[in-house]
Amino acid sequence: MSVLVVAEHDNKDLKAATRVALAAAKAIGGDVDVLVAGSGSAAVAAAASKIACVRKVLHADNGAYANQLAENIAALVADIGKGYSHVVATHTTGGRNYLPRVAALLDVAQISDIVAVVDAQTFQRPIYAGNAIATVQSSDSIKVISVRGTAYDPVPAEGGAAAVEAVGVAHDTGLSAFVGEEIVKSARPELTAANIIISGGRGMGSADNFKLLEGVADKLSAAIGASRAAVDAGFAPNDMQVGQTGKIVAPDLYIAVGISGAIQHLAGMKDSKVIVAINKDEDAPIFQVADYGLVADLFKAVPELEALL
């Protein structure tokens, strides 16, 4: 048995989600190799080689892989992956984009967004916005799996010295082209990596009012999130969305402000260690999952909270 883990990176840094996928790969068992496909991505391959559980790093460095275009990456991953029993990736927007394409090229099913490995064929995954957990078993010769970013603790970044092997083959399908990217630059931690998150919902009332959360976020070094309702209303950009169709998070502390607690939102944050809800409606469903609930007007409570931190 051998597992190929596809690295998530931006040609500079190896993303922590990769180390979560590696933890799942370890749970599957067998030899674990990492594929780094990028351009000018030697630092990523070097970072991957330092991870203790990695047997070897396959490094495909070519302009065709520079922007992680799904057509080119999938062709490469399918080509290399056919020599493995398992192909594992992150369930980020990156993995979600190319991995089903890999599975179809290999003519096998994909098992998406797993939260636990039961054995090498059997996995658990949430369905219906996390309202049910399915245990599924694959009979395919190659198991193609994406791993939820909160499924496992990431394996340590250091402790290994795996060999880096260059992969020469370039899959340039020419089907798509990269035009540009707007990555939000923020001094705050990323939502999926933050220890503390403060999120606002429809109750925030406006995009301007969302700034109220910044003072608390600054004091706690927290990331700022939003419910789908707040994104829909134009209060916050979509990359801040926490929930079934946004990001899945599990920080140590999640503070939900003016969020009613629709099941789609709960799906994205209910694995947080401690949940705080601040809402003026005492019947809001968010209080059913909150460890600490405060029935209060957020426009009074949030500035007060900021002052006390």
Added chain:
Amino acid sequence: MKVLVPVKRVVDANVKVRVKADGTGVDLANVKMAVNPFCEIAIEEAVRLKEAGVATEVIAVSVGAQACQEQLRTCLALGADRAILVQTDAEIQPLGIAKALKAVQDKVGASIVIFGKQSIDGDNSQTGQMFAALTGMPQATFASRVSAADGQLTVVREIDGGLQTVRVKLPAVVTTDLRLNEPRYASLPNIMKAKKKPLDVFSPADLGVDLTPTVKVLKVEPPAERGAGIKVKTVEELVEKLRNEAKVIA
């Protein structure tokens, strides 16, 4: 140019589903069903492409039981010109669905195929990308803006941390994200008209596709319940609890 829109019949987004006591699945008896919300966005985008003069025909297609005709009629009322159902009562999974849709695409020859980015029941987020692989088409997933010109699509995509813009050659697959558009409501006259629009039914055998899944669902369980905690009266009390009881802030 034709636009093909695969749609899925799912539990209505407002229904809180319950796991069946025997652990075989979720209880769907007498539950309100609807067009998957992301598929609705896909239909809306296709209809807008037709209204803008880019597309000439919008074809909605679904794979599943006979009851999926209800959702296809909804799509027809929203502006699709005709519909196709690949009818099967068997359990189906994304790869099989993608194969059935490829067979439909081989008949239809659409230039743009617009999927929802995921269905809110299985939450797989696979079918569009698998279809793209099987047909050799490029894919622009999680789209928040689509513009067509010179035989190409320029698509703004929602990615972790921001937006990415890609250009894809036609024919191409697009999967919709939330902010792509706001779907319209079907008007009563359009609902009436939809009843007369053509809806063709095929069996998987007609299309020569095998939909047998390779993934078996062993059991379905409710998630671990999270108990409600306590209510605090003041912000001071909250901060005190977070510091000294939960110990999550300094």
